[in-house]
Amino acid sequence: MGYARVSTSEQNLENQIEALEHYGVSRDMIYTDKMTGGTMKRPGLQKALRMALMLKADFCVWKLDRLGRTTMGILSTVQLFEDNEVTLISVTEPLDLSTPTGKLLVTQLASFAELERNLIQERTMRGLEQARAEGRIPGRPESMTEERKARAIEMLGAGATIKAILAELKTMPGPTIGRTKVYNWVKDYRMLHPEDPTDDR
Known part of the structure; x- marks a missing residue:
């Protein structure tokens, strides 16, 4: 099974899909989402998880942060895989969950994914605050003129x-x-x- 995710509808999934195909995942077995990794309740992810658990198939992502952007969300999914004998594979990262070192690496990568998400949110908020201070309010026009x-x-x-x-x-x-x-x-x-x-x- 393969899973690919980007955060917004403007971003392109094709590079991730091609990397998964190159690894050996059939395109019709790749599920996708265009939404934030801050929640694990994503339609594509849920379908991919159900299929992987049912088929006991390897679950492949391009990078671990494509699986999610919260430490708890990633680790709970990793535990779900372990409990159901599903192997998690990151095409670009050396994950080996059969070893203590591999499990530690997953925990570190999950923490870094959450940290990066928090930093992005912080930069976004600062940008919005600066835009408001300069009279440039982004987003939809103010309806209360x-x-x-x-x-x-x-x-x-x-x-x-x-x-x-x-x-x-x-x-x-x-x-x-x-x-x-x-x-x-x-x-x-x-x-x-x-x-x-x-x-x-």
């Missing part, structure tokens, strides 16, 4: 309900806006302006 905020404040002052405010804001120019966004904005606004006499509606 300044014009919508001004109108919402005006309607709140007049005692309008959230339903009425939402209906009004939907008629104004700007990105698509939903009830949850308006409700949360009103909630935050009232927390910041406790002197506002309007009730939560």
Whole structure:
């Protein structure tokens, strides 16, 4: 069995698939995911695990961090393989789980995989914070535009309900806006302006 994973839909799985095929895994026995390794609940991984356990087949990955990005997730899966006589193979890493040294190496690689994930998250958060500080807010456009905020404040002052405010804001120019966004904005606004006499509606 083979398993390949990349973190986002923009990334390409082909290099991993080709490496697994070169190792001897048939393409129709390779399962894939395009999602974070922070969770082990991935559709492709779950299918590959079920097949490997059922067939008692070797389980091949390009690198151990393709299996996951958390120490506990990787080690619990390794234990599952050991309990069911399934051999884990990393095409680019010398894993031998039949020896104490091999088991130690797996633990170290799993820890490094989690560390790298945490560092990536930290760099991403710093980038977002810097972008906000510079007025460059990445991601989806803000649906509560300044014009919508001004109108919402005006309607709140007049005692309008959230339903009425939402209906009004939907008629104004700007990105698509939903009830949850308006409700949360009103909630935050009232927390910041406790002197506002309007009730939560």
